[in-house]
Amino acid sequence: MKNVGIIGINGFAGQYLKRELLENGYSVWGVDVVASDEDTIQADMLDAEAVDRILEQKKPDAVFNLAGLASPGASWDDPVKTMHINVDIAVNLMQAIRNHCPKARLILIGSANQYDMRNIPAGPIAEDAPQLAESPYDVSKSAQESLVRVLGKKYGLDIIMTRSFNHIGPGQKTGFVVTDYCQRIVDLEKGLTDTIEVRSLDSWRDFADVRDTVHAYRLLLEKGRSGEIYNVGSGNAYYIFDIVSALINMSEKAKAVVDLPASQKENSQFPRVYSDNSKIFNDTGFVPKYPIEQTLKDVLEDYRRKGGLQVS
Numbered sequence: 001m002k003n004v005g006i007i008g009i010n011g012f013a014g015q016y017l018k019r020e021l022l023e024n025g026y027s028v029w030g031v032d033v034v035a036s037d038e039d040t041i042q043a044d045m046l047d048a049e050a051v052d053r054i055l056e057q058k059k060p061d062a063v064f065n066l067a068g069l070a071s072p073g074a075s076w077d078d079p080v081k082t083m084h085i086n087v088d089i090a091v092n093l094m095q096a097i098r099n100h101c102p103k104a105r106l107i108l109i110g111s112a113n114q115y116d117m118r119n120i121p122a123g124p125i126a127e128d129a130p131q132l133a134e135s136p137y138d139v140s141k142s143a144q145e146s147l148v149r150v151l152g153k154k155y156g157l158d159i160i161m162t163r164s165f166n167h168i169g170p171g172q173k174t175g176f177v178v179t180d181y182c183q184r185i186v187d188l189e190k191g192l193t194d195t196i197e198v199r200s201l202d203s204w205r206d207f208a209d210v211r212d213t214v215h216a217y218r219l220l221l222e223k224g225r226s227g228e229i230y231n232v233g234s235g236n237a238y239y240i241f242d243i244v245s246a247l248i249n250m251s252e253k254a255k256a257v258v259d260l261p262a263s264q265k266e267n268s269q270f271p272r273v274y275s276d277n278s279k280i281f282n283d284t285g286f287v288p289k290y291p292i293e294q295t296l297k298d299v300l301e302d303y304r305r306k307g308g309l310q311v312s
């Protein structure tokens, strides 16, 4: 049985990845700043000595690094912390792997935000598309990728990197478009507010279901080519107006109260871009399974279960 570590195991994607790996016969442990169970080590992975000790003790066959600051919006509040968390943990892991388990596969999560989303022509975005950072978060993910490429080559490590598109699903915190609207709808349904503030809805995004995302991560562990970078997305472009409109239509209360402005879809100032999944499909056979309607319904139900005015 393969011994796999998940760094950031208590996060949104980490919890799903844990389940995906356990269901497929892996022995799984994890690290997070707050421990949740006996398989989770409580540690700050910015502490290089702690990282070294953990890998010396665990000697994993593979490590996923999902620890990170995951919100581009929040990254403006603390660019220095964003750079530390999103770059230094990767470097600490590489050095510890080099010291204690040099054959281990390391899978690092980058972001589709690294691409020049506003200026890329409409259509699928392949891994060689132009890049342009627009937030400290984007810079941190690009920096992680550059540094990992250089150090990985120097140290001769087995590394795979992703450029993951937005993933959504039950359990995700607020601070992201789908969860923010789910929260507002639930607040409305519970009578905690009598209106929903609608922000600009003119934008295209590729949203994957987190359960598909972590399936892709497992396939990359098993079949990805060492040294390669892979897009992980749904392969579909969704117009934000349509996503918000679908959520509102799932709530009688929201339907009665919210008056969406006219859709700008036909004259959108943004290109209709989405993940080109050809590379990950060709190398691993990855095909997303969850339809967007199912995912949106599951997220809204999750927020209904949790109740109104949640603090993320």
Ligand SMILES: NC(=O)c1ccc[n+]([C@@H]2O[C@H](COP(=O)([O-])OP(=O)(O)OC[C@H]3O[C@@H](n4cnc5c(N)ncnc54)[C@H](O)[C@@H]3O)[C@@H](O)[C@H]2O)c1
Binding pocket: 007, 008, 009, 010, 011, 012, 013, 014, 031, 032, 033, 034, 043, 044, 045, 046, 065, 066, 067, 068, 069, 070, 071, 085, 109, 110, 111, 112, 164, 165, 166, 167, 168
């Ligand atoms: N969610 C998305 O849509 C999305 C899209 C593209 C890429 N990503 C990337 O995927 C990764 C996982 O995203 P997520 O949504 O699960 O994030 P998340 O914020 O839910 O989880 C991150 C986890 O890392 C832990 N962590 C943070 N700093 C740590 C440290 N110093 N030491 C140990 N643990 C630490 C946190 O406690 C948290 O549990 C991130 O790198 C994110 O940038 C996410």
